[in-house]
Amino acid sequence: MKIVLDGMGGDHAPAEIVKGAVMAAGMIKHDIYIVGKKDAIEAELQKNKFKGKNIKIVDAAEVITMDDSPVKAIRRKTESSMVVGLNMVRDGHGDIFISGGNTGALVVGSRMILGRIEGIDRPVLASIYPCLGGEPSLLVDAGASSEAKAQNLLEYGLMGSIYMEKVWGRENPRVGLVNLGVEESKGTSVTKDAYQKLKTASINFIGNVEAREVPVGACEVIVCDGFVGNVILKLTEGLAWNILKLIKNKLMRNIKTKMAALMLKSDLSSLKQDFDYEEYGGAPILGVNGPVIKIHGSSGANAVKNAIIKGIPYSEENVVEIIRQSMLDLEEIIEKDEEE
Template identity: 40%
Template structure:
């Protein structure tokens, strides 16, 4: 297999993406294609790079602040667009980028289209919980979702949880303002009925306060709600860590008891570190696509590449289509 990595993507570009690729290379059964400005990439490669890492020159790049759809159409020679098109033409089997999220989504959707039984794509974000982790879907691709879209998100999230995270028979929940079927707006009420009819692993509604307690493996919502939740969680996590650091005594002697908490704190930090997951998959398109945080370091890039490899090897796109086929005849609203 071949993974096209947008080497110019992210806040740090080749200084991070190249190192991430080098770290991932020994674990990839195939090639990592570093797509971007050849000179910039070459300057960060070691003198003897892994044999399965090579450069594909792309002279331009899409900046973080650019309007996604226009940038994809205008900058056909950008690293992001070239990498996405390589999957379309069969020159690559997966696409990884830490670049402009909207542009990555637009490129994959524009060039690859959705899978036959999927009407809209969704971004699946992995979040920590008391049961290790859960999949939040959609966290950014489809803000105006229908009942049918939410059903598709549920089966896509289930497929990802099984194929990449290794969760057997993942439980699916619908994010809502209450647990009762009668709670919520018109969309979530109708979605509850559809989920109950078509999803054997449906565990009911789940409230925001219960998300991190491990009540579900896959949590479904539209992208507007999902993105607000995701950014609120990120902000709250940063706030808690800052408050903890400020409360630590300045006196070294008074700080000694904290050594007893060191392992627990390190475990907590690891569990909450987005770099451990690497990136969020864009599901529902005809290909493997992972979108990394713009501030990703080499560890995050490495893990995104490994998850892309795992998704391809375990036939993630085929599994999604297989599960989505079971929704034939389901509500089209």
């Protein structure tokens, strides 16, 4: 397969992007196409003393910056690494696109260039959510749209379930709807309606989950609108890092506690690693006609490498095709219901 990498997207591009690609290239047999300014990428490949054959450069003269307006940038910067890369996937010259660039532009570009999967009202950004002392979950929507209709929440649940099963190997993943309480009658008119829709879908819907249960893995697919998703992701990040920082400060206070710190060092860093988004291989965009992965703008080489490795099953397991099929099945069920 052909992995297409945005060489110019992110705070540390192209240096860390190329470095990550070189790390991944040594571990896989697939081809990696880095899209971006040829000279700059070539220079980075030389710095990394890359001697392999499975990294190729695709020249792209323009760059979409973090300040660019998404729609305008996708329309006007047709020679940008992001647009060129998405075009490659659309035209069959690439099997997945990975970018650390402007999130809004990547979501909009995926929708405009690859197109929505038939039956999907709204493509969405999903994020791996680290669970305490267990396997991570998937949170959908991670912030692509601040509001959602019940139909969107249903789509998030369906697509998230397929992704977790195919890419993370979860059998019959538990799908939960974030809500004020576990009772069916709780929440807004949108969550109540979404509950009914999710209940009848052919997924393992476990009902409403309270935010308290989210960090301990109450469900493997966490469904919510983008506003709530953003709050969950950022609050988790802020709280986890700051609690660990506070403990570290307390540990550094005197000789006695410093000794204790030494004994706990590896435990605390493994806990810290649980909350390290670099480990999880980025956030998939779900609902468009081709696999796309967003990595954090501040991604280092390690995050790039993980995204490439984790991207392989997203393409090879035909996630996009399975989502398309499940939407057709859903339509059939709805039509049947209406006929009856």
